[in-house]
Amino acid sequence: MAALIKDILKLHAASQDVVVRGWVRTKRELKNLTFIEVNDGSSLTGIQCTFDHPQADLSTGASVEVHGKLVPSPAKGQAVELAAQSVTVIGKADPESYPLQKKRHSFEFLREIAHLRARTTTFGAVARVRSRLAFAVHEFFHQNGFQYVHTPIITASDAEGAGALFQVTTLNPEEIARSGTAPDYQRDFFGKKSFLTVSGQLEAETYATALSRVYTFGPTFRAENSNTTRHLAEFWMIEPELAFADLNDLMRLTEDFLKFLLNTVLSDCEADLHFFDTHIEKGILASLKAVLDSHFTHIPYTEALIELEKAAADTFEFKPVWGCDLQTEHERFLTEKVAGGPVILSDYPKEIKAFYMKLNPDGKTVRAMDLLVPRLGEIIGGSQREDDLAVLEGRMRELGMNLHEYRWYLDLRRYGSVPHAGFGMGFERLVQYVTGMANIRDVIPYPRAVGQADF
Ligand code: 4AD
Ligand code: MG
Numbered sequence: 001m002a003a004l005i006k007d008i009l010k011l012h013a014a015s016q017d018v019v020v021r022g023w024v025r026t027k028r029e030l031k032n033l034t035f036i037e038v039n040d041g042s043s044l045t046g047i048q049c050t051f052d053h054p055q056a057d058l059s060t061g062a063s064v065e066v067h068g069k070l071v072p073s074p075a076k077g078q079a080v081e082l083a084a085q086s087v088t089v090i091g092k093a094d095p096e097s098y099p100l101q102k103k104r105h106s107f108e109f110l111r112e113i114a115h116l117r118a119r120t121t122t123f124g125a126v127a128r129v130r131s132r133l134a135f136a137v138h139e140f141f142h143q144n145g146f147q148y149v150h151t152p153i154i155t156a157s158d159a160e161g162a163g164a165l166f167q168v169t170t171l172n173p174e175e176i177a178r179s180g181t182a183p184d185y186q187r188d189f190f191g192k193k194s195f196l197t198v199s200g201q202l203e204a205e206t207y208a209t210a211l212s213r214v215y216t217f218g219p220t221f222r223a224e225n226s227n228t229t230r231h232l233a234e235f236w237m238i239e240p241e242l243a244f245a246d247l248n249d250l251m252r253l254t255e256d257f258l259k260f261l262l263n264t265v266l267s268d269c270e271a272d273l274h275f276f277d278t279h280i281e282k283g284i285l286a287s288l289k290a291v292l293d294s295h296f297t298h299i300p301y302t303e304a305l306i307e308l309e310k311a312a313a314d315t316f317e318f319k320p321v322w323g324c325d326l327q328t329e330h331e332r333f334l335t336e337k338v339a340g341g342p343v344i345l346s347d348y349p350k351e352i353k354a355f356y357m358k359l360n361p362d363g364k365t366v367r368a369m370d371l372l373v374p375r376l377g378e379i380i381g382g383s384q385r386e387d388d389l390a391v392l393e394g395r396m397r398e399l400g401m402n403l404h405e406y407r408w409y410l411d412l413r414r415y416g417s418v419p420h421a422g423f424g425m426g427f428e429r430l431v432q433y434v435t436g437m438a439n440i441r442d443v444i445p446y447p448r449a450v451g452q453a454d455f
Helices: 107-112 121-143 173-179 201-211 247-268 270-279 284-292 301-310 328-339 389-398 403-414 427-435
Strands: 017-030 033-039 047-051 063-072 080-091 194-196 213-221 234-243 297-300 343-346 368-373 377-384 420-426
Touching (some): 017 047, 017 080, 033 063, 121 247, 121 270, 201 213, 201 403, 201 420, 234 247, 247 270, 247 284, 247 343, 247 368, 247 377, 247 427, 297 301, 297 328, 301 343, 328 343, 328 368, 377 427, 420 427
Parallel strands (some): 047 080, 297 343
Antiparallel strands (some): 017 033, 017 063, 033 047, 063 080, 213 234, 234 420, 343 368, 368 377, 377 420
């Protein structure tokens, strides 16, 4: 394997012979000299290669192998450069048709050529930060005694009761339409109706009540018809679940987890974060660093409503009313105006939360918590789980759920029930939070959303 450019850039220039492989980002010609910047995606910056004769074959987008000597660079912003001796064009890129020219392209345009956008500075940086964050997730849980559990992608149960499910079937819709009869799901692949999972939580709970601390980290799917900058139809979710834990334990875990992730990228992805701070979201570095030195503000939903009601009448498009789900504008107000940082909102009205959340003694609210952050609003949603069989069954009946289908889930309360709690973090929302990228479609390689499943 040839060395990566990120490692070559760290070498001290002692006229070492090196080989660089990558893609030409830019090319400049000055009299007899030719300068190309070669980038292999291993770091934000590529390496400048200088030739003392014209290089007609080299053009932006071509893949190359350059041999030369590493020398101190007279140019500013780089310690070393390559005094090139020879170059092989491995794959040409026709400058007439290569879509990534030197000019700045809009993110909208780049979404249409998502197969090439990782070759831009912005999307290379997003990809590296995303990768580092994913690894940090595993590091955090591994260090804290959590077991990684692979929960199923195909499931017959609706974990959130929200109904935004993608159906999985091998029945032929055209045949069913022609037959004029209702589909017979007993003849479907799984012998019953099944779906892509919206959350691995229910299955994670079964492992938490055996292994004490577990987490899942996998793709989840929601057929929500919401065309926003924060929703995808396919996104990755991180879901820890802890036995012998209550809402306070969960809130502590939330804060420790986010701080660990921020700490990791602040120290390991410095150059990339600097780029985001300069070009994407000014001030983001300082605001992420400030989070590390702060304590998250905790506000119960009912108190948050009082804060929101105090705001000037024309602050919100939607009037905040107790019992209603908070809008993004309310969540942002709480983080940006009230707390000036992340907020853990807790104890929501039971009507706006899922069936499995533990009922508070007031009978009206549940032991739920959401982590809200500036710019985005909710990035984590979680709760203590209802561990009392009778109460849980009562709530499920109220909601008209089929208890028989959830008998395995109810068994956890029937046999050796324990207080337990967990949350789900939307991984793309985390990447948005850390990079400042405004649209969630730009922090996942191939976004799937309403009307969009290209590549
Ligand atoms: O709040 P949600 O719906 O919670 C659950 O699914 C629980 N079962 C989690 C648990 O307790 N184990 O989703 C959790 C998080 C949200 O806070 C949000 O960050 C993200 O998942 N999320 C989405 N991200 C992108 N696109 C969507 N359509 C999302 N829906 C939720
Ligand atoms: Mg939620």
